[in-house]
Amino acid sequence: MARHGFIHDKLDIKFLVLYIMARVASPIDFHALTDLTMCDDGVDYFEFAEAVSELVETGHLTLEGDLYAITDKGRTNGAACESSLPYTVKQKCAVNLARINGILRRNAQVRAHVEDRPEGGSTVKMELDDDKGNLFTLELFCGNREQARRLARGFKEEPERVYNDVITALLEWEKNR
Template sequence: MKLLILYFMCRVAAPVDFATVTGLTVCDDGIDYFDFAEALSELVDTGHLTLEDGLYAITEKGRANSAACESSLPFSVKRKCSAQLVKLNGILRRNAQVRAETHLRTDGGVALQLFLDDETGNLLTLEMFCGSQEQADRLARNFKAEPERIYNEVLSALLSSGEDGKDEREE
């Protein structure tokens, strides 16, 4: 059980919460939830995993022990793990590249920061004033749903000269 958890944790793109580790590990009827939860806790206690702010991450000790023992995992298990990880890692990478943060302002309202990154760094950062947390949450959800479209629209608006319907791209 511990080896399976370490195998997954070596391959996730970012720290994950308990529910995600559970979903990855308790993937068939042969794995008992309570055995899993105990094994996960022991891996944290022994320094193979860390638990910070509700997110689990693998340590160097965990990586070394996983690498030393992973050949004992059956190929069928590794194949099933890989299939699960492809989708999860895509989501984790996207979440790392498309972010939103809110901060209460001392003068009232909420400051909303929206970030769009790619593999090389930041593409877009927007900071906006919102009248309420609900408004900020709605704007953040909409940004996260279509960040590329919003980026392209901002870029188009900035490239447009606003005169006679022409823009700098046409000149």
Template structure:
């Protein structure tokens, strides 16, 4: 039976995978990687999963905290082999990577963490950065970890609104007290 697309064996899957991961803005989990690779015709899921494990084992990819990132060895091999990928495949990969990279960059710029104090209270620390550096850091004392995590989740959902609301509150001139 004739096989469609450029994927004909596991080596093709590895080249595609290295090309994709080398252009990601940060580490991704297996589900994101699967989604990016499985969009291409001819990719068998089990061959893909096996190729991914082999790339980790050979040192082309690293797996930390259930997230995949490219190594220098993987980056070098990807650069050497990328011309083997058809232009149409590279163009499609770049188009598919755009929203993933946008989400990765946003997640890197909007962070939240909790810190438990000695008295059992919790500090929720929320940070908003842009390409130039830190824009806003807020630390709030919370009575419980659950409340701190809710605050962080709300901040992550709309950091720009929080930033603008803080600016608006600070920009209003204070009225003199009588």
């Protein structure tokens, strides 16, 4: 079956993957890489999966855990070949990359970790950063792991609200004096 789109073979897919990986804000998993790469109707999933595997084998990408990252070799070779990618494909990539990079940056700035305590219970540590560094760190004891996980999920959903509520609560005492 003939493919419609600008990407026609595995080499084109490799160029596209390297183009994407050079622009992604942090390492990504296979699912995210798949979503970003399937921006052109000419991309075949099976050739894409093979291309990613080959890029890891040749040292253009690394795979640590389940996260892919570009290497210096991948960056250099990708930059040399990116002019062969059609403008429309690059435009679609830019839109998709803006969306995922926003998510990746937010995830890097909002963190919550749960650790079990040897004496029982759990601790949840919640952190909020901005571009210049840490804004807020809150560490709480929880009676059990499930409670700590719930607090972590809530913080990750609305870290700004938690931050603002804590600041408001700390400044309220001045009004009540």
